[in-house]
Amino acid sequence: MQRVCVFCGSSSGVKQEYAVGARELGLVLAKKNIDLVYGGGHVGLMGIVADAAMSAGAKAIGIIPRCLADKEVAHQGLTELKIVQTMHERKAQMSELSDGFIAMPGGFGTLEELFEVITWAQLGIHKKPFGLFNVAGYYDKLIEFMDYQVEQGFVPQRHREMIIVSDEAEQLVEMLESFHPVAQEKWASTRQI
Numbered sequence: 001m002q003r004v005c006v007f008c009g010s011s012s013g014v015k016q017e018y019a020v021g022a023r024e025l026g027l028v029l030a031k032k033n034i035d036l037v038y039g040g041g042h043v044g045l046m047g048i049v050a051d052a053a054m055s056a057g058a059k060a061i062g063i064i065p066r067c068l069a070d071k072e073v074a075h076q077g078l079t080e081l082k083i084v085q086t087m088h089e090r091k092a093q094m095s096e097l098s099d100g101f102i103a104m105p106g107g108f109g110t111l112e113e114l115f116e117v118i119t120w121a122q123l124g125i126h127k128k129p130f131g132l133f134n135v136a137g138y139y140d141k142l143i144e145f146m147d148y149q150v151e152q153g154f155v156p157q158r159h160r161e162m163i164i165v166s167d168e169a170e171q172l173v174e175m176l177e178s179f180h181p182v183a184q185e186k187w188a189s190t191r192q193i
Contacts, residue, residue: 001177003061004029005037005098007113008045009106010073013138018105019048021135025104025169026052032173033058037098039090040064040082042075045104050075063093091116100176101130105138122159129179131164131172139165 012019022045029036036053039046040062050060059079068074069083084090091113095101103114120126132139143165149155164179166172 001034001099003035003037003098004173004176005094005101006049006104007101007106007110008038008049008104009110010039010041010044010046011107012044012048013105015136017136018045018138021133021169022048022104023052025049025102025133025173026054026058027056028169028173029053030056030058031170032177034173035059035061035079037061037063037094039094040075040078041068041073042077043073045106047075049104050078054079061097063090063097065090095120095126098128100128100179102133102172102176103131103139104133105135111142118159118163121162127181129164129176129181130162131166131176133169133172134165134167137167 006025008022026036026049030053035058036050038050041047041064050062054060061080062075062078063082063084064074065087066083066085074081082093084093095117101117103110117130121130134140146155146160146163150157150160164172164175166175
């Protein structure tokens with residue numbers, strides 16, 4: 001993998017572990033010669049992961065919509081900052097530039113980005129790995145809910161198993177690097193009536 005897209009909060013959250021995890025992930029990416037693609041902000045976990053990656057020698061490519069850049073949220077010290085017009089363009093470019101995806105703790109936007117790449121994988125639009133960096137158990141309840149979706153027949157087990165989870169940055173990156181997509185049946189063909 002040459003580039004990993006990280007989805008994460010524009011806030012640092014209430015636990016110090018979130019910021020520590022963001023810094024750790026940035027350093028791990030640089031150590032493994034993987035460049036960062038992310039939302040382009042200088043605030044919250046976004047800024048922390050970008051600064052850590054660049055401080056250790058990785059490139060950081062930020063993609064931010066004009067409306068956010070105009071509010072002075074854009075990180076001006078990045079290797080490359082791309083300003084786009086819409087959130088849709090932002091997500092499309094982040095996906096296009098990346099070989100895999102990691103979701104750190106974050107809010108609704110982070111979940112929306114994560115579930116879009118999960119859905120695209122489910123539909124066969126991409127075969128890139130994606131994972132949850134489960135810092136301080138942040139995603140425990142979401143993981144439990146996704147397992148419940150499987151139990152209730154709304155998510156096939158094989159699609160649930162595509163989601164890589166770890167609470168350690170280096171382990172998660174290594175799992176993404178060793179990911180081999182399995183041939184997926186067309187999701188709609190297994191519908192039970």
